[in-house]
Amino acid sequence: MSDALDKIQQRVLPVHACERLPIRECLDRVNNEAVKSPHNVPPLPNSAMDGFAVAIGSLAQGEVTELEEVGTAFAGNPFNGNCGPGQCVRIMTGALVPEGTDAVIMQEQVEFTETGKIRVDSDHRVGENIRLAGEDVVQGEIVIDAGARLSPADIGVLASLGIGQLQVKRKPVVAFFSTGDELVSIGEKLEPGKIYDSNRYSLHCMLSRMAVDVIDLGVVKDEPAAMREVLENASKRADLIISTGGVSVGEADYIKPALADLGTTEFWKIAIKPGRPLTFGQIDASIFMGLPGNPVAVMVTFSQFVVPAIDALAGAKPRRPALFRARALDAMRKKPGRYEFQRGIATLDDNNQWQVAKTGKQGSGILTSMSRANCFIVLPDENDGVEAGDEVQIQFFDWSL
Ligand code: AMP
Ligand code: MG
Numbered sequence: 384m385s386d387a388l389d390k391i392q393q394r395v396l397p398v399h400a401c402e403r404l405p406i407r408e409c410l411d412r413v414n415n416e417a418v419k420s421p422h423n424v425p426p427l428p429n430s431a432m433d434g435f436a437v438a439i440g441s442l443a444q445g446e447v448t449e450l451e452e453v454g455t456a457f458a459g460n461p462f463n464g465n466c467g468p469g470q471c472v473r474i475m476t477g478a479l480v481p482e483g484t485d486a487v488i489m490q491e492q493v494e495f496t497e498t499g500k501i502r503v504d505s506d507h508r509v510g511e512n513i514r515l516a517g518e519d520v521v522q523g524e525i526v527i528d529a530g531a532r533l534s535p536a537d538i539g540v541l542a543s544l545g546i547g548q549l550q551v552k553r554k555p556v557v558a559f560f561s562t563g564d565e566l567v568s569i570g571e572k573l574e575p576g577k578i579y580d581s582n583r584y585s586l587h588c589m590l591s592r593m594a595v596d597v598i599d600l601g602v603v604k605d606e607p608a609a610m611r612e613v614l615e616n617a618s619k620r621a622d623l624i625i626s627t628g629g630v631s632v633g634e635a636d637y638i639k640p641a642l643a644d645l646g647t648t649e650f651w652k653i654a655i656k657p658g659r660p661l662t663f664g665q666i667d668a669s670i671f672m673g674l675p676g677n678p679v680a681v682m683v684t685f686s687q688f689v690v691p692a693i694d695a696l697a698g699a700k701p702r703r704p705a706l707f708r709a710r711a712l713d714a715m716r717k718k719p720g721r722y723e724f725q726r727g728i729a730t731l732d733d734n735n736q737w738q739v740a741k742t743g744k745q746g747s748g749i750l751t752s753m754s755r756a757n758c759f760i761v762l763p764d765e766n767d768g769v770e771a772g773d774e775v776q777i778q779f780f781d782w783s784l
Contacts, residue, residue, distance in 0.1 A: 600613055727756055
């Protein structure tokens with residue numbers, strides 16, 4: 384498993400081309416160059432509260448002081464006058480801290496006198512309720528690394544710096560197709576022995592959640608010539624080509640020669656279930672990943688291997704899925720020597736601890752085991768079965784699933 388991930392990291396090279404885009408269009412795209420802040424955020428000290436700006440020096444120690452209000456500072460509309468001894472300025476959240484003041488006292492902590500003055504005690508300190516210049520970002524600081532996948536917060540940070548456009552890597556282009564003489568498309572008649580092609584739909588949807596351009600190449604017959612044709616065509620258009628099916632004993636025979644003619648291939652027998660056979664190859668500059676045919680295996684291998692490959696292509700830092708500990712509610716049979724991804728439903732128990740149940744039958748063709756699940760129950764190589772009550776690790780379905 385980790386060998387395959389290492390190989391993907393080594394073999395898959397990032398796209399070079401970049402484009403400059405308005406920041407709103409940069410969501411989920413990969414930042415090309417580290418972004419340094421052109422100025423401090425906030426640029427100047429401002430109030431974190433609605434209240435009164437005062438000079439702490441003008442408060443009498445241990446006593447209540449009366450201060451005269453000499454004006455108001457609004458957010459975006461500063462108080463430009465002078466605030467001297469015995470005076471204060473009414474101030475709103477986000478307003479610049481007026482000259483001559485060094486603290487903001489919350490509205491709730493002052494009393495009003497009949498003569499319109501305010502009364503405050505001396506229990507306050509310099510800097511109280513003031514956001515300092517550069518408190519969020521200091522000028523020159525790197526705020527977004529090269530290779531970062533841009534999140535909504537990143538886009539907000541760019542806006543807070545007044546940056547309207549950003550250079551990002553171009554989107555990788557991903558082409559995919561299904562193989563199998565038994566497959567028919569939705570709308571076609573289901574003759575005996577035929578099944579509807581579901582992989583193209585789940586693949587299309589998983590890819591749609593990633594920042595890639597998608598090309599659906601349809602269903603390809605189990606014939607060497609058809610395979611060769613589609614691969615040749617795809618390699619001219621896509622950075623990554625994904626196929627499903629055609630890797631059972633006997634069938635692999637027509638992927639192998641087609642790939643061998645056009646480029647290079649490796650067959651990886653990864654010790655995982657579901658999803659053991661994975662074909663990895665290269666045709667010119669395109670990467671080829673041949674996923675198994677079984678619909679659950681497609682989704683497992685996509686989440687574990689295709690997502691890292693797309694990240695590498697996109698020039699993004701690898702993301703590692705987070706594992707959580709959970710108590711198994713069901714027993715699970717498992718042989719040591721392979722990594723298993725059972726499908727589970729995780730919930731919190733009365734003590735706020737994760738517990739996880741299996742989603743019924745776990746065959747790699749049973750797609751409802753995925754659609755009913757919210758996580759994988761990850762059973763490592765050495766695991767030789769689980770009793771109800773045992774601790775297991777779970778991996779919540781993430782951005783792609
Ligand atoms: P294969 O690797 O081509 O032998 O496929 C393994 C199993 O997955 C077979 O039962 C296929 O019928 C099934 N299968 C392959 N491709 C698809 C698909 N696109 N949609 C649904 N089932 C598929
Ligand atoms: Mg097949």
